[in-house]
Amino acid sequence: MPAGTTREVAGIARLGKRTKHLVKRLRRGDVAIIDHRDLDRVSAEDLIACGIKAVVNCARSSTGHYPNAGPLLLVQAGILLVDAPESRLFDDLDDGDPVVVRAGGEIVRNGNVLATGKVQDPATVQGENDQRRRDIGEALEAFAHNTVEHMVQEKELLAGRLELPQFSTDFRDRTVMVVVRGVDHKRDLKALRPYIRDTRPVLVGVDGGADAIIEEGFKADMIVGDMDSATEPALRGGAELVVHAYPDGRAPGRDHLDELGLDYKVVPAPATSQDVAMLIAAEKGAALIISVGSHFNLVEFLDKNRRGMSSTFLTRLRIGEILVDAKGVSRLYKPRPGSSPLLLVLGTGLLTLLAVIMTTPGLRDVANLLWLKLRLLLGMDL
DSSP states (O other): OOTTOOOOEEEEEEEESSHHHHTTTOOTTOEEEEOOSSOOHHHHHHHHHTTOSEEEESSOSOOSSSOOSHHHHHHHTTOEEEEOTTOOHHHHOOTTOEEEEOTTSEEEETTEEEEEOEEOOHHHHHHHHHHHHHTTHHHHHHHHHHHHHHHHHTHHHHHTOOOOOOOSSOOTTOEEEEEESOTTHHHHHHHTHHHHHHHOOEEEEETTHHHHHHHTTOOOSEEEEOSSSSOHHHHTSSOEEEEEEOTTSOOHHHHHHHHHTOOOEEEEOSSOHHHHHHHHHHHTTOSEEEEESOOOSHHHHHHHOOSOTHHHHHHHHHHGGGEEEHHHHHHHOOOOOOHHHHHHHHHHHHHHHHHHHHHOHHHHHHHHHHHHHHHHHTTOOO
């Protein structure tokens, strides 16, 4: 369906207040019922990849504080997006209920209208997004204020006071690739396949980033995070597991790994899990850190929607010049030629030579004579 059209859609309702968990249960044709204020780009891309028909958001998909790309991506993909922030759909609907979302914004079950929201029109969403990009100054001011406020609390990151245990993964003088389930992470991993094949970097998955590594046919060497997004097969895949804990030592992910009977190490830190993964690599002697799916511009930082992304700024200050973005690597790296082209050239040459010999009487006689002498030397029966 082309972007810009709306219609009545019917499907199975799947409810989830945390979008990153809901996408694991969504199937093609479902109707996603979410509660996601300022829907971000990564969540929208995950929803689109599931092939759903409609999204009903029980929060405002965009509050206007900054130009979040999520709503625009959904409507441009032809997905019916309805904002119903005053609704009680999480109370009135059960997961698996058949629902109809009408073009006027009504959410209907068994003929009864449960809620009425506002359909997000593609042209309006595009216009509002463009306007917010022009008026981004207020968002930047609030962002900077929160960042400075939290830098005082998280100064240990810049001072290098992060206490790390001994790891079995060897980082010394190696390239480390830290994979986060973030902006364009799947596309970047595909582009970096030749680089991974040729250089064999240490692969570190941050929560769900471990599954992204596995999906591309590689094996994670380490998984860092609170373990709420990585699947059980990924956790059992042999990677070294590092639980990111709060500074006071509380580690919710510890319980999950204890239930699975898996060994792990704990790193308490005020930073995000991706920051911890980068700091581990840097402190353990990595020569280069490549970030896949991380945030590298202002809108992406705002889209992350974390109050004061100071830890991310501090981490980049701490790591310095050894941190590069995946997109830069994929643009600069020239893959080494594999053995297949060489074998193809040799095979083509041999076939051409045989064809010339067989079609030239003089050469054919010489070839037969050489073959006869070779059989005599090898003691083969004539």
